Amino acid sequence: MRKLGMVSSKSEFSHGWKILLAGLIGVAFGASPIPFNTLGFAIGPIHDEMGWSFAEISLGFTIFGIVASLLAPVYGWLADRYGVRIVAILSTAAFAITFAMVGLTPASILIFYLAWFVVGLVGIGSTSVTWSRAVNMWFFHNRGLALGILLLGTSLSALIVPHIAVWSIAEFGWRGMYPVVALLPLLIAVPLAILWFREPRPEEAPEAIMSGGALTGMTLGQSLRDRRFWTLWVSIACIALAYGGAHVHMPEIIKQHGMSTELAAGIMGTIGISIFVGRLFTGWLFDRLWAPMVCLPILLIPAIACYWLQGTATDEVKIYLSAIMLGFAAGAESDLIAYLASRYFGMANYGKIYGMLYMPFGIAAGISPVLYGRVRDVTGNYDGMLQASMILFVVGALLLLTLGRYPDFAKQAAKNNPSKPLTA
Template sequence: MTQKTSEFALGWKVLLAGLVGIAFGASPVPFNTLGFVIGPIHEEMGWSFAEISLGFSIFGIAASLLAPVYGWLADRYGVRIVAILSTFAFAVTFALVGLTPASIVIFYLAWFLVGLIGIGSTPVTWSRAVNMWFFTNRGLALGILLLGTSLSALVVPRVAVWSIAEFGWRGMYPVVALLPLLIAVPLAYLWFREPRPEEAPEGLMAGGALLGMTLSQSLRDRRFWTMWISIACVALAYGGAHVHMPEIIKQHGMDAQLAAGVMGTIGISIFVGRLLTGWLFDRLWAPIVCLPILLVPALACYWLQGTASDETRIYLSAIMLGFAAGAESDLIAYLASRYFGMAHYGKIYGMLYMPFGIAASLSPVLYGHVRDVTGSYDGMLQASMLLFVVSALLLLTMGRYPDFVAEASTIRPEAPVET
């Protein structure tokens, strides 16, 4: 393909199927429903809010640890079959959470099962195919793909609220599970696939084979661990700030209505952040794009400290944090493909998704612990300022993107190639 527009002309169906798959997959759906069922589950079961929330943490950590396994399956057997089967399995296991008896151990096992099976319905798989269809416009395509989380935030809470009103919290799970089952899976079956060699963009293959490093080569590369630490820092700083934002705002003397408006602002800034950063990635060196995007949230954390009720600063802080969240997911997929290639992308992305998922699952617990111990979020906000700065500065040490096409041309045909 030689023209920039041809990538979208050939790959738009795959991109749309991936966007819907992410929207109704295991990454955003549990996150967008948990807040609506905590109260009803607490009333019926008598479990504490912390005990109920721990189920979500178990899900997130289990899924993150298994991300490299699903990445390997996508590399080995093709991304299409892994994405479709995992999305179907996620729908089934998510529906089964509604059958949980009055046993918190079984409740935790149910969430562990959702994480065990559903991780293949996350960007670990969908982003692999999109990266294979797009090269010149890869950043923008990934930004569009990950707008699936914004679509989920618009659709899933409304379906959850309606189904709880009609069928109770138990009925909510099978009703919401119909979204991946009846929309994401059929669309993926019709449109989601990897490109044939003649459809792939230039710079992706040589001699019909995908270019890039193996996982073992990546693990020996300093840049891999630089990215790993940077991703963990951002997720640890942002995850709890998002979940606890309504409570943070309350400490500034503001009411629930304003808190809802601030959360809406975060959603909009995530949407804009993904598109803008993706567009910039295609034109500039990605780490330099991320420098201001990851530094300004440090200022947001500074403004969110204390109890001053400056409404303008609160909204600006929400916008800054939303931009960082919008850039982070794009960053993992984009940098993994540019620095390590596509030959073993699934495994490598899975390893880089691991710190994101684990840190994002633990971050709310840390924010809550600091609040419980000190009566304020200030201590964790100060730590998050440092984490954002460290993350941004680490990325500046990554160096230029490798030229896998040039490297491949220097390998003699008889030279062994690691698989």
């Protein structure tokens, strides 16, 4: 059997489209986008019923994000060691069950926090930490585009989940919303992953990621001693800190501009569309141009969006444009983490390294809603945090320009010792 790396790049999609589709659905209904796309609509009803502040409610999401992020390297290690298929399937099923149980929370903020802790504990394996490993192993020449397609799952989630959340809250209250939304991962993502999702056999993997029949790349220890790792780590943290709370609190930000909840759901859908376009466009460019330069303008534009979202003026055009700008940047950032992790550090220990790079994304994205909520509680609006986010977007974009060229791990392994590629 010929290796994918020796045939046309088009054949990567003919061989790997089922894995890519299963991963896309897994990302869409996993623990990364679903909480982001539901909490903003539940904050108001939870506040009205429980009397908790916006910051207190947002802290539950922060606990989820921090716990999940700290465990991302563990789940990455499990995927490296035992295979990505079993980790992704079990974690997605566990996420569905625990997410549904959030709706059972009594009038106790501690139990509310505990519920989110458990969601983070079991759910991180249902995110791109696992799904992207398999896709990176099936694709090389079209890796940027394939990852862009994979991560369109978050766009699909942003298009579908807010409307389901609004409908289910109207029909069953915020408590009923959680089990209704949990049906998506349980009844759609898990069965499709069981049917189609797997890693390639050695003869199916792209030639460029293999040497002597094994994957090539850095060990985790080597990557942690590499300046590029920490540059990327800080850049990811800056961008996630700026964007995470803006997305979660977007329905409330929109309402402060005098718009309805229904219109807010539509604007959240606009974010989903812009993430969709951003992922495909940037992924396609990643395969042709140096990724950090591609992302420079894309990550600078959201600073304008943060400027426009300040105040209370009702200008629907600017609100929609702001949503598009933020969504486009979010699409680029998620692609960037998976793509640059594989290009700068290789695939031999991708799960652990990607997990470490997911950590700043998850932690900052988890802290960000609390910061946005705290600013809202203290000042009555989100302007102070939006101003800080303008600076964070600029810093995150500029840091990427210092990363330098991609290493060629297959060539290095063949030159040094092709019979003993780097392992953990």
